[in-house]
Amino acid sequence: MADNTTIEAAETGAAGIQAAELGREMRTSFLEYSMSVIMSRALPDVRDGLKPVHRRILYAMYDSGITPSRPHSKSARTVGDVIGKYHPHGDFAVYDTMVRLAQDFSMRVPLVDGHGNFGSIDGDSAAAMRYTEARLAKPAMELLRDLEKETVDWRPNYDESLQEPEVLPARFPNLLVNGSNGIAVGMATNIPPHNLGETIDAVCVMLDNPDATTEEIMTVLPGPDFPTGGIIMGRKGIIDAYETGRGSLTIRAKCKVEEGKNGKSSIVVTEIPYQVNRTNLMTKLGELIREKKLPEIANVHDGADRNSPVDIIIELKQNAIPQVVLNKLYKHTQLQVGWGVNMLALVDGVPHTLSLKEMLFHYIKHQEDVVTRRTRFDLRKAEERAHILEGLLVALDHIDEVIAIIRGSQTDKEAAAKLMERFGLSEAQTSAILEMRLRRLTGLERHKIEEELAELKEKIDYYKRILADPELLRQVIKEELQEIKQKYNTPRRTRISGQAKDLDVEDLIAEEDMVVTVTKAGYVKRLPVDTYRQQKRGGKGMQGVNLKDNDFVEHLFVASTHSYMLFFSTRGKVYRLKVYELPEASRHARGTAIVNLLPLEPGETISAIIATKDFPEDEYLMFGTEQGMVKKTSMSLYDRSRRDGLIAINLKEGDSLIAVRRVKPGEKVVMVSSAGKAIMWEESETRAMGRDTMGVRGMTVPAGVSVLGMEIARPGTELFVITEKGYGKRTPMSEYPTHHRGGQGVFTITMTQKKGLLTGMKVVEPADELMIISEDGVVIRTSVEDISQLGRSTQGVHVMNVAEGDKVCAVAIATEGSKRKEGDFVDDESIEAGADSDVTDDGLEQEAPAVDFDDDIDDEEDGEE
Template sequence: MADQDIIASSDSGASGIKLAELGHEMRSSFLEYSMSVIVARALPDVRDGLKPVHRRILYAMYDSGITPNRPHSKSARTVGDVIGKYHPHGDFAVYDTMVRMAQDFSMRVPLVDGHGNFGSIDGDSAAAMRYTEARLAKPAMELLRDLEKETVDWNPNYDESLQEPSVLPARFPNLLVNGSNGIAVGMATNIPPHNLGETIDATCMMLDNPDCTTEELMTVMPGPDFPTGGVIMGKKGILDAYETGRGNLTIRSKHEIIEGKNGKHSIVITEIPYQVNRTNLMQKLGELIRDKKLPEISNVHDGADRNSPVDIIIELKQNAIPQVVLNKLYKHTQLQVGWGVIMLALVDGVPRTLSLKEMLHYYILHQEDVVTRRTKYELRKAEERAHILEGLLVALDNIDEVIQIIRSSETDKEASARLTERFGLTDAQTQAILEMRLRRLTGLERHKLEAELKELKEKIDYFKRILADENLMRQVIKEELLEIKAKYNTPRRTQLSAAAKDIDVEDLIAEEDMVITVTKAGYVKRLPVATYRQQKRGGKGMQGVSLKDNDFVEHLFIASTHSYMLFFSTRGKVYRLKVYEIPEASRQARGTAIVNLLPLEKGETISAIIATKDFPEDEYLMFGTEQGMVKKTSMSLYDRSRRDGLIAINLKEDDNLIAVRRVKQGERVMMVSSAGKAITWDESEVRSMGRDTMGVRGMTVPAGVRVLGMEIARPGTELFVITEKGYGKRTPVADYPLHHRGGQGVFTITMTAKKGQLTAMKVVEESDELMIISEEGVVIRTSVESISQLGRSAQGVRVMNVADSDKVCTCAIATEDKKKDGDEDDDADDFDGNETADLNDADDTEVEADVDVEDEVDEAEDEFDETEDDE
């Protein structure tokens, strides 16, 4: 076995060295060690919720008579008894455990009544054990009650000189009430504390209905109750922990916001999360302020006193928003912490992860065993006493003869034998008769004996009924639990919140209106509305944006930082960003290339943009493709996002998404093809479909022809079309008859070879301005009213001079007013591709627009009109 690691001896028999394979020996030795740590050190028993060291401390104090009705005793004496009799480990470990059992900020129901310095929530350590005193707390006596009535098994201590209980009777579910945490070998437990009254109510519910669900249990025990209070955010983590034994909780501090003078606010932290060191928390706050990560905070004070031992006063600067500051504090400090629940405990000496129902089930089994053992013990004692009383009554009935037998006997043994033979008594009865005092011979004593015997017989009958009837036994357990609840219950300290637990980056950002611009070349930026100072109509405006040649602003939105921007691509995908995720830039900056913000594939471009704050189920988006397919889908289906985008519409291999518009009930949809035809149909022609669908035919186009665009044809608007060679016209949408979807439509312009195919369309109003761009980058800007209004069959007029080698490729709208007459109630978040357009001329980057969004936003677009005059 040269290739194996061997511990061996050539004379193993003589030397006593055992031959063993090293790997096997290491495995077996480590398993023994790990099981010793798991069973004897780190994990609590599911029945009494105590680790061995906790159990030994409580029993040592009980055995020494250091009970609540006795004076406090030196902690060093208790520690000495524990390590000398039951727990041969370090004295500091035992003392630290006893200290924690006395801390009301560590234990929901303290089991030790400490006298002296037992530490603080600030992280101060307790005084040395020679200075402090302790005794059992009253609730601890409920864990030890009936210990002398043979209710639990006893084991020899480490040197077999004494006996110690293997588990305590535990008359309330201590594992849930006080929780437990510990790290064993390869496993750990972290059970949160709970409210005593709620836990007892849940146990009683299980006693009444063992098949109750976790949701039903949570109606009486809704969640953990930490001794330091705080707020548990969300209920999913609690439900997961109760159903599976594992879950993640988020605990926040409690606070008050106080408004002071000059508009300044102060945040007072009144409760902090469980097991958070208050001193370390304040040090962290100071570091964040020094590092200017919390610039809104001016100062932090320690406001703790005897009545409010936790208060931390955080003073804010003027105009700071308290909720935003709080969200930053939750993000960067331990004012919010995660708490992983692992409900691991020993069941019959084996570690198991337990659900709430399983924990209560095993506790109830333990109580049934305790009550059964106690009842059997009390039944035996009652029967023994009744047996003696029956013998005494026989002796009293024949007292003269009994006295004569005793007087005439030489010894006790002879008297006992003669009494047994004469009256048929047992040895126990004759012994009691011989020890009976003469005063028991009075008539009054006889009545007492008869009353005691009657009472004992009633108890014996009751004990037998308990042992025979499981329901009665459960009722006994329930009554005793309710008695404990009446004595020791306290109000809940931890508040439960239904709000989501996670802090989004959005929570750290103040909500304000932003101007978002997207250029034709694909540059996007945002800047506050307040950047554009308010002017009267007709003002000169200010420098808006500096763009590359032939680029112009295609979309402009005014939306809250917390609103969503939906970017729809030609490939039929939708990408979602929050407004605050769009980089902020100066007025003159071009912005950030959109390809740096969205994971667009090669050749994929943005064809439509929608701004919205919410996703109502009863509002819809209408999609249009180059091949004439349309689809209507509820906005609620787009209330999610993925890093690489979501499928917004299924497209054929050679098809592209060209337009996405918000549509309301009763509105008309207009589609125009490159063959010069237009079709109008009611939106009800298309039923609502799912997100991952292709849609239905909206317009039939022959081979080689494509749909140029899809718009919502609102009353009073006009259809503008332009050909490749720059010929265009506008026609009222009322001139187009209403058709069913799927047709080829009617001619909207007479096509000729000289004018080329139709290349772009827009639904416009007279107040609009148009930006028209050619393939070679030539851009003109013209007002809609300067273009002739002609009938459907007209050929159009020259709108743009186009070189022979050039063609018109697209057009966009530069809207004068974002809010048209009658639309004053529209929210700024509702602007989309229909209502936004080009704001900048390609040459001088000047912008014309008016935006009416309450006070500061009323005329922001006026400031885009022209470059500011030099002063």
């Protein structure tokens, strides 16, 4: 149907119907509606920071004389004036807006002074408008100041019966001070509030230097300042918002920990994030406690009173760690919230996303216009008054003649005409003379007129200088802003934290030392150091773990819950777990089978374990394989993880990883082969390589011979070796010569058919205790001191009785510090117990209790298969 077709509708009596295409009409109407919402409802003006409804409420109260110097007036009266004169919308919408302008927890600088129930931070709604009273707050008068001096443009109201200001003079930057939020059609604004004094200082920085950078402005305006306080985590979101107009803030509640009786603590929440409902927050806390997500919390109760309207008291259970509980609260409740900044405002009626500098620029431009127009108004008024005073002085100088002219005239017009003709006066001057009272003829009155005229001439000269000098104009703006700051500034409430910290699982875990044990059969567990009591030297120890027959603890160390555990497999892969990810078990439990924690392939086993808290670039791991290959790689290359493991070393076909050791510059590496030979070389013989490499030859072994192990040979240690038939010995490392890497080495034991091939090696200290296991599962535990110390080329002594057909298959240092020093416990982060320890007679490396895994064990089974 044609757009402009007119259809006669005689039957309905209608004069005519304008036909239109539905789609086009919808597009046009919706566009008009959208622009109306954008322009007249949802978005603030960049100049005064107000939406139309805010501006109309303030102007209606000002026009009705409901100012700070007058008594409060019923809110219903103000709402009626607003909707009747300027804002033809719902009365509840207008009242809700007025209520928000009065809330000190919503507005950084409230613009309405409310009397009565205006709601609370708990989400309580205000009383009905017929019960509450309100008047303009003192700071609001600064937004309206000079309104009557033609400083802004005016426009007709909705029915053109009255005039209303298009914008307020806004003598302080309200858009930044109180912020704004609103949803228009297809766009939204969310501007955070700021501190009044800091914002004024930022304007002054721009006035002094229009080319100031955002960084320079942030020296006086570091970030938003919310009326409810709180903590902004990190500066990146602030910088993004100030530079681009968009950013994301993380706001935390302010909390303090109070120590109570019996080791119990309480967390007191004193400030909550902006726009968070306090009642909803407490309800959520209750839900989390009932759902057992916060088991450390004993009780939550309301501690708010007249002096502390926000306080929430969270009582913790005994021995709960407050910081861990706080981290959980930040993660699961609105004690920490994200706040998206979108600084969208109307500039000349068009929505723009503005940076901080652009906002300040447009505000300063508005103030220049306001002060210029005010100055012109004041100049005109001053010139008009001076003109009148000059006429009065002429009349006083010729008072007798003036009186005679007036007395001789029949009418006012005749008198005025004669005075104008005689003295050259204007109509305004003549009118003032005719209206002059007789008391103005005294000498004192003449003196007052002369003084007033002199003052006016000074003002006129000052006003003209302002209009002629842009620098002076800026100085006037600056001085008036500083006066407002002096009157209404308040201390900053929101603290800005320099470091943004994203919460992860680790933040919810208390950092404490744990005893980590790994058995020969592959069971792992952790338990707090405090589980083991401190014992004096020579103590008996306590039973530590119940194991299956023939199993024993092979690796034991103390590590923080936040440390990493690196598990190296026989296939050259490395898997990484945090200590807190290991299962926590009781002192008697075996733990969990490691295959349940790591995605090991069939036939893949763990050959080495390293525990570390960091990955320094200047520290290295030394790898050793069964075929004699070695590789040295910086630890920093292992500071990453994948669920299915990373390649730690490339292996040849048929080769397997047998050892990984932390190595320091200047240390020596010893390797031993099943042929009874040992080679020792400087770690500097190998250069550092990448992670995904094969390495170089560390020891040459003939076919059918394999490398049994690789250790770090430290001064004062001994090399222990044992054969298949149970013959072994220990030899001081000082008896072994240092060779170049890649040789076959020298004999470390005289091989005979009766004693069999070499099957195990360890670098030991006299205080160590060894566990020796056979293929049939027979295990013996013996002290190193009980094994003979013999020379390098001797045959060894009987260490273990091995049955016919059985063979020794493995040897391990049993536990750290249990027999080496009764009552001492060494914190070592290497794979083997005792490998890196350095305990003196004067004390402990780490203050921790002794652990003794007793031989008297039963068959309790707590681990997973």
